[in-house]
Amino acid sequence: MASATATPDTLPAWQMLSQHAQALKHVHLKNLFGDDPGRWQHFTRQVAGLTLDLSKQRWDDDTLEHLLALAQEAGVPGAIEALLSGKRVNVSENRPALHTALRLPADAHLEVEGEDIVGAVHDSLAQMERLVQRLHAGQWRGATGKPIRHVVNLGVGGSDLGPLMVTHALADYRPSDIHPVEVHFASTMDGSQLADYLSRFNPETTLFVLSSKSFTTIDTLSNANTARDWLIGRLTQHADLPEVSPHAKPISAELIVRQHFIGVSASPDKMSEWGIAPDHQLMFWEWVGGRYSLWGTIGLPIALVIGMENFRELLAGAHAMDSHFRDAPLEDNLPVLLGLAGIWNVNFLDIRAHSILPYDGRLEYFAAYLEQLEMESNGKSVTRQGQAVNYSTCPVLWGQLGPNAQHAFYQLLHQGTQPVVCDFIAPLKRYDEVENLDTRRHLKSQHRLALANCFAQSRVLMLGDDALEEDGPRPEHKRYRGNQPSSTVLLDKLTPATLGSLIALYEHKVFVQAVIWDINPFDQWGVELGKQIATDTQAIIDGEKSISRMDASSRGLIEAFWAAEQE
Structure with missing residues (x-):
């Protein structure tokens, strides 16, 4: 982790990345793929029933080399050991995060x-x-x-x-x-x-x-x-x-x-x-x-719904990712690589919006889960030493089931003015256990449809117009710029074990980013402040404290509630 006298943005690798980004931020993803036919193999890793494809990130070999150097300079290897061995990594509350x-x-x-x-x-x-x-x-x-x-x-x-x-x-x-x-x-x-x-x-x-x-x-x-x-x-x-x-x-x-x-x-x-x-x-x-x-x-x-045997499989899947996080070298470490992609997007490409897009209805609440995990953990503006940061930390996360989101906010992703990084998540296999042959055939066809949409959307976000067969000139309102980066996480199959691995992947990604940003991901004082002010406000609404010290807006809102109660 960065020392008390050096903030992350003063580290040599950070400075090198800043220079490197000036040249690469204007390079389109379609050109990165055109220049490297082995790009998918080079930027894809597999472990614990998951496949992580980072080839559609707007980076190249040099970018990753500099990011790995940043992880070393920021002390990520030592921080991983400290986390998993029970050191007091939650510095503001002086306790481990176990x-x-x-x-x-x-x-x-x-x-x-x-x-x-x-x-x-x-x-x-x-x-x-x-x-x-x-x-x-x-x-x-x-x-x-x-x-x-x-x-x-x-x-x-x-x-x-x-x-x-x-x-x-x-x-x-x-x-x-x-x-x-x-x-x-x-x-x-x-x-x-x-x-x-x-x-x-x-x-x-x-x-x-x-x-x-x-x-x-x-x-x-x-x-x-x-x-x-x-x-x-x-x-x-x-x-x-x-x-x-x-x-x-x-x-x-x-x-x-x-x-x-x-x-x-x-x-x-x-x-x-x-x-x-x-x-x-x-x-x-x-x-x-x-x-x-x-x-x-x-x-x-969870145990009441799936039983203790399956609950223990969930734990085992997460532990498999923990072991990988501890033992794998940084260049092959899934949480480290996913975390570094986020650092690159937020701090060097200035992409501060992140959308989570599962293509499986069973993952309906996964985006909401990650919203809390990431934004409550890394929504910080003070270093572990108490200094105000002068660089961006956690991006704004939001998401929805991908097939539904296609009919909601994908318009902004494809033709809006905001750069957004997306995570596409889907299982490779589904419905093998359905007994009726006709029903299984129909459901498997629907699963293929979902995967086709998942793969197609990330491709269009990457290539833009180049994903389409040329059919003559198009007006501007039918043009697609592409160059929107994304990651894809494929599960071999959605099981208790692979879901455990998936959740742990994102937990450790959050930790890696916190280490590099030199912030504490294990406290939430902003949440505590909200609770405290809400308690004081409730006392005023209940007539137990004076309204006189309230600002004009809050006073007006409380008085509107009082008036409604009298009607």
């Missing part, structure tokens, strides 16, 4: 500051497995004795986006021989998602997972308090439940909370104070950031 320890195999050894990390992690996984098995066996009963049918995960940020993304992506891997348990997610503090569930679900057969690292997140606790009151209000009033015998004994609030809540947090005392039974509490460590937490007990909803 999400990779959550996916270490049971026979691995990692002792951090005197603690056996691996043993503690696998103890927590074993406890989670016991809870999952009870639910899958239909043995977890609600307060009235009926088996749980619906599980609602109450969380926000990493406690929501990770499990939501993975459960949707791997729904095909749901075990068929278990008691049916449906998993749902409620994250919005306005209660709209939760209100829908409470209007439809039977409280007797509904269980809530309260996931909050600190157990102070107001979004999650507001939903949890509403859910608790709903359960107690319904289950203690037998008249409201005709299916409950009128001769049954009254049900205590303590029993209701015990049988209808699981807690996942790094604060067991707060979970107990809220009412969650100790044996229904799952541990979550301070050294795991929320957006990196799906690999541990925050992944309970």
